[in-house]
Amino acid sequence: MNSKPKIVVLGAGYAGLKTTKELTKLFTPEEADIILVNKHNYHYESTWLHEVAAGTINPNQARFMISDVINPNRVRLIYDLVEKVDTENQRVVLENGELTYDYLVFALGFETNTFGIKGMAENAFSIVDIESSRLIREHIELKFAQYNNNPESKESDLTILVGGAGFTGIEFVGELAERVPQLCKKYDIDRRKVRIINVEAMPSILPMFDKDLVEYAKKSLADRGVEFRLGTAINECTEDSFIVGDDNEEIKAGTIVWTGGVTGSSVLGESGFELTRGKVTVNSDLRAPGFDNVFVLGDCAWVMDEEAGRPFPPTAQAAMQHADICARNVKSLVHGGPLEDFVFHDRGTVASLGVTDGIGSVFDGKPLKGKAAAAMKKVVDNRSVFLLGGTKTLLKKGKFRPF
Structure with missing residues (x-):
């Protein structure tokens, strides 16, 4: 009889893929079964999609195969559509089957929000x-x-x-x-x-x-x-x-x-979670209110900044920071240790205005603009690829084109 806890991660975006990677570092194969469910067999850099849409980069540059960065012998990879989470029975309903879980990480990303604008x-x-x-x-x-x-x-x-x-x-x-x-x-x-x-x-x-x-x-x-x-x-x-x-x-x-506008995955509503503007307002340890074994991350979560009285911005850097805390908290639950509260470390924000231009606020508010901001944006993008895919993926997919 298999007595190992089953950890199921839904979504291979920034939060889900990073959580999965961290879980493989924190658990030996004998300690837990880890399952990653994603609609596609690839991860895509969602912060690069505007470049794909405009045609300034090739679609393949913005994505990489999940199996290139997650060992299928270590993590069970399931490529399927999540339809619903049955929290009462700890069951995930997929388009082509179902899964049970002991611990669930919900990180299915965002959907478009049109705010009811006609047409x-x-x-x-x-x-x-x-x-x-x-x-x-x-x-x-x-x-x-x-x-x-x-x-x-x-x-x-x-x-x-x-x-x-x-x-x-x-x-x-x-x-x-x-x-x-x-x-x-x-x-x-x-x-x-x-x-x-x-x-x-x-x-x-x-x-x-x-x-x-x-x-x-x-x-x-x-x-x-x-x-x-x-x-x-x-x-x-x-x-x-x-x-x-x-x-x-x-x-x-x-x-x-x-x-x-965007909102959290509609699967949240289908699964009966309490929502605020399409997302779950999670506890400080990133668990969904009322659930000891369900974490909600990334674009599906409102994580409150208690000092400011509002949620932290739902950015890629925040999602990957969610992943680090979530993985450690899952380990603590399995082994009976204390849970950590999420603390956001703001490394700044940079927006591109094209290949050679941009604006940003980095390093405790230092303003950047022009080529300096564009260069910093490439550093941010490359760091994301490195954290998720490692050196090999960075060399294949990274942004190294000079101005």
Whole structure:
């Protein structure tokens, strides 16, 4: 009879994959069975998806095979879709089967949140995974390829509308500012015919940065052809437009991408967890309230900053820090030791504005902009790949292209 505890990790994003790696260091094969469940047989760097969507990097650069970094002889790898967690019976329902668990790590990542904007879910693209990002890339290029060869083409077909001016939206338009001139040259199109329009209901962009850095970012992007419609609410998304503002102005476009919000995996709700804005507000030890053996991490969790009275930002660095504490706390549960509270170590934030430009706040608030910020962004991206995939994966997938 197998008396070893069974630890099941759901999701191979930043939090899930890092947790799995840490668990293999903390437990011998004789101490515990570790199972990792993921929809795909690869991990993708979700903070690189805007580059895939714009077409500035190849989709394969942003992902690597899970079996290249997790030994299948050490961890049971299951590639399947999670439908529901039956917490009462400690059971995970998959599309093609089911699993039982003694300890569960829920890290299934994010889904798009359209905040109920009419037509947005049906008519706009979203940057959520490799395939959705690849679809955007291909759609944009198709619009350029068709423009001079289709007598029914309209100039608005070359307009790219981006809803939302948070991290993903701004980094995406920054990559588009790099990619559009290349597409214009490739398909013999006047650059002045192409519009990149960013629409945001709030009065500014990137609210996590100070005013001077925000102004720098806006000017940098505007100088490269990005138009901003700030303080402009999106009332509706049609097949080829946003309807915006109090006067219901229509902005036509050939490509519409929504980046304005995300929420935790819908499996949380299907499984009966208590949710706040689509996520679980976890205890200080990262366990779901009411459950001794269920941890919720990454984009599925609100982890409270008690001093600030609000959740920590749901970033990749936070997700990987969740993983470290979670793995140690699982070990403590198995062996009867004390649990640790999560303490966030903020190493700063950097946003890219294209290949050679960016803004950031690092090392206790030191501001960065321009090439220095772009270089730091590459360091951050490479560090993530190294922590998850090791040196071999970093050498294959890392960003080493000089400016």
